[in-house]
Amino acid sequence: MKQFFTILTLIFSAYFLQAQTTSTFEDFNLPVDSFLNGSDGSGGYTNGNVFLPNEFTDAGSYSFWSGWSISTTTDVTTPGFSNEFSAITGGGFDGSTHYVTSYISGNSIINLEGPAKGGSVVGLYITNATYSFLSMQDGDSFAKKFGGIDGNDPDFLLLTIKASLDGQVSTDSVNFYLADFRDADNSNDYIIENWTFVDLSSLGDVDELVFTMSGSDLGQFGLNTPSYFCIDNVTTNDNGPTSSIDFAAKFELSVYPNPTTDFLIVAWNQNVGTAQITDLKGQILATQFLQKGKNTLLVGDLQKGAYFIQIQTEEGFSTQKFIKQ
Amino acid sequence: MTEDTFGLCCALLHLTESFCPIPIRFFLLNAGQCILKQVRFKITLLLFCFPLFAIGQIADATLLPQVEVKVKGLRSDFAGTRSEQWSKDELSAHTTLANLLQEESGIFIKSYGLGGSATVATRGGSAGHTAVLWNGLPIQSPMLGLLDFSLMPTAFIDNAEIQYGGNSAAWGSGAIGGVISLNNQVEKDKTFMTFQTSVGSFGQLGLNLKSQYQIGKWKGSTRLFHKQAENDFTYQFRKNLPIVTQTNAALEQKGLLQEFYWTPKANQELIIRFWGQQTDRELPPTAVQTRSLASQKDESLRGSVHWKSVSEKMVWQMRSGIFRESIHYNDPERLTDALSFFWSALGEVEGEYYINKNQQLLIGLSHSWTYADIENYSTPPQQNRSALFASFKQNIKNWTFQLNSRLELVDNQLIPTAPSLGFQGKLTNWLIIQGKVSNNYRLPTFNDLYWNPGGNIDLLPESGWSEELGISTQFKGKKKNNFSYSITGFNRNIRNWIYWSPSAGQMFWSPKNLAEVWSRGIEQRANWDTNFKKLNLQISGGYDYVLSTNQKKITTPNIEAGEQLWYVPTHQAFGKIALNFKNTKIIYRQHFTGSVRTPNFNILKSYHIGNLTTSYAFKQKQWSSQLSFTIKNIWDTNYHVIEYRPMPGRNYELIFSIKI
Secondary structure, eight states, X not given: OHHHHHHHHHHHHHHHHTTEEEEOOGGGOOOSSOEEOSTTSOSXXXXXXXXXXXXXXXXXXXXXXXXXXXXXXXXXXXXXXXXXXXBTTSSSGGGOSOEEEEEOBXXXXXXXXXXXXXXXXXXEXXXXXXXXXXHHHHOOSSSOOTTTTTSOSOOEEEEEEEEEEXXXXXXXXXXXXXXXXXXXXXXXXXXXXXXXXXXXXXXXXXXXXXXXXXXXXXXXXXXXXXXEEEEEEXXXXXXXXXXXXXXXXXXXXXXXXXXXXXXXXXXXXXXXXXXXXXXXXXXXXXXXXXXXXXXXXXXXXXXXXXXXXXXXXXXXXXXXXXXXX | OOHHHHHHHHHXXXXXTTTTTSOHHHHHHOOOHHHHHHHHHHHHHHHHHHXXXXXXXXXXXXXXXXXXXXXXXXXXXXXXXXXXXXXXXXXXXXXXXXXXXXXXXXXXXXXXXXXXXXXXXXXXXOGGGEEEEETTEEOSOTTTXXXXXXXXXXXXXXXXXXXXXXXXXXXXXXXXXEEEEEEOOOOSSSSEEEEEEEEETTTEEEEEEEEEEEETTEEEEEEEEEEEEXXXXXXXXXXXXXXXXXXXXXXXXXXXXXXEEEOSSTTEEEEXXXXXXXXXXXXXXOTTSSOOOOEEEEEEEEXXXXXXXXXXXXXXXXXXXXXXXXXXXXXXXXXXEEEEEEEEEEEEEEEEEEEETTEEEEXXXXXXXXXXXXXXXXXXXXXXXXXXXXXXXXXETTEEEXXXXXXXXXXXXXXXXXXXXXXXXESSSSEEEEEEEEEEEEOOOHHHXXXXXXXXXXXXXXXXXXXXXXXXXXXXXXXXXXEEEEEEEEEEEXXXXXXXXXXXXXXXXXXXXXXXXXXXXXXXXXXXEEXXXXXXXXXXXXXXXXXXXXXXXXXXXXXXXXXXXXXXXXXXXXXXXXXXXXXXXXXXXXXXXXXXXXXXXXXXXXXXXXEEEEEEEEEOSSOEEEEEEEEESTTOOOOOSSTTOOXXXXXXXXXXXXXX
């Protein structure tokens, strides 16, 4: 009987897992240390269920682009504009070769397409571009070294992600600090140098993601810090437009206690669904079939830290973060 | 225009056989582009070849040998203009022109630190709003529209002058805030040689050689200079911060200035000059930059020919020059290697006619051709500028009035006429009043027009009216006990002020005619020169109050209406006390710079800098020499001219010179 339920759960989970698409950008099959910056006139790049717009201007000996470029460049040491496509990780997420670099001119937008359009977004991985990372670490003739002369300046570089649905940009946003030196204790200052998962499920239903950048090194001409960053593994839900927020309200979903030590209770009013526990990188650690009412998930074996629990049904999903103590 | 004037113009221009039938008034009253286009080539030919033509033409004129060749013309001596001059001795107290202007004028020097570039802001203007003339020829970079004053060694200048206020009518583009004239001249001694060496803090070593010689009617002057410095000074950016040593700031500079003066007759002079200079400098990091490996090589070659002839009623002057300058920027860390250069050829001819003792008339023509290249230009641009300028001065009793006007064509585009009217008059024996009203402009630079991407060929010139009024007084006592004081108020409105900025939906910056800037201020100068037995005491000083505000809100750059321009101090003051006793001279200089705004919404604090120089002169029959010792920044002030750019604390310089 136990085996039967396990098999049933896996089949059920597999069904819902297919309802997500992760854009890894590996399909572009670029050789290492190359990029697509829009010079092909494509106006952008599609992968999975996302379209990444690119605006390209050919100015003879120089060309300029904004939006998104597909990159496999690996240079993590050369500062400056000449190395504008590289991620500070030297490659894509989880050792992959392909990733996407954005230069924000005003904003950068990701369009959701196909079954993902109008649905919610699970999240994506973000890291700094080498250009902006080294500028923040060492300064250049235009932008300052973060922390300033004595390391005490409360500098930051903030990426703000908002949802747009039917042309209406949300007021809610997800904020991600690409660098944060605001803590009084300088040992807590950091510049992101690894691929970091950013959960976007709280943004709800989306047909566009809007990325803007702000920071502390600001002049009358705008941001002095180069407004570049990199993304990879964008995971979208392909289950229609029911948002995480609507989902939770509709199904009277509650997950508790949080923080927890040994178990999580998932309470809801639905008959069928699954709960999936992942780490912050999106690695699936456990999957469990859910019944109506209270369901108990044992999490005592998990290491201390932050995790996601995603509740899925045919009508949508909800992702929540919890802390294992 | 009088018939005399017309005759003068024709005499001047008849060297091109078909030009004379075109009435010169046509230029003044009805300058059509097509006609000018037809004759431009001939003008160009004329102006670049003029010295050779001119000798033949003017030698036939009636000449009066007793007339001095050295005459300051109407262009250089515009009525109503407040000016400051420095002699060779005064210049030699400073290493570069930037140092001189910083310590002894109301011009704000935007210095990036020891060895770094230095640009000027005169009366609240931008770096491109000060015209710089080398013996009457403009030497600002056509690509940048400005001059790096840190590259101008005082050893290659014999006298310098600032004329405050606009005078585009005489000098064309850029003469908005002021005109700086750098001039060379032969010294009275026929043959001599000087040798000067200097040693200073931070590995500074300098060597200047000058030799002047005469053979018959030819005089020659050869100058060489070499300067090097490590500029590895230490600084503490703020209190309680660690002491840091400046890195990547070394500099090496060398130059040659060769001059030939030919005086076939007492009232004629032909001058040929060549100025070659090379500067290799490392570009240091800012205080918020871990390191810099960048460097820059500036090279300039300037050749000029100048002919001057003076007769009883006429002064002819003709100048031509060919300049080439290049900047080679290299940053191996950022894989950047950029070479930019320009060529320019200029020629101008002017005739100044002394109608009678109360009237003078000057008419001149100029033409310049410029070519520049950098990787960022799609195709190397060229520009032709032709200008006709005129000046008329009228004396009425104790009053002098002067009217200047200019008509300029830039690549077939007519620049609106820029007139200026000045006056000067004696109210009493000891009180002089002077003023001027002028319309001035600055043409967009090559980078503004042609930079790829972003260059905007539709840019309009920055232009506007300036007005000023001043009074000065002078008391002369017995035994050289002189006191002078002047106060001048000015007002200037410039529209179409150009800013580079990013636009919405655009990936790159481009220049636009964005701002309107209102500059106004009050300048005061005082000087007291007196003797106590064998002691000579000179006390001089000045105080400038300048408001230079943007008049309308701009989004990018983010500037509010009424906001003071960045890097324009509201208050500046400078003072000098010089004691001269027998062969010993002690000079103390101090300047004060008020706080300035920076483009990063910060305020740089005001500061005082003091410099003390002591010198002793040894004089013998066959030779003379001088030893001087200077303590710079004597109060060890921690200050910043540009945000995050460290400046040196107290430092020293020892100079020894000998003249044989």
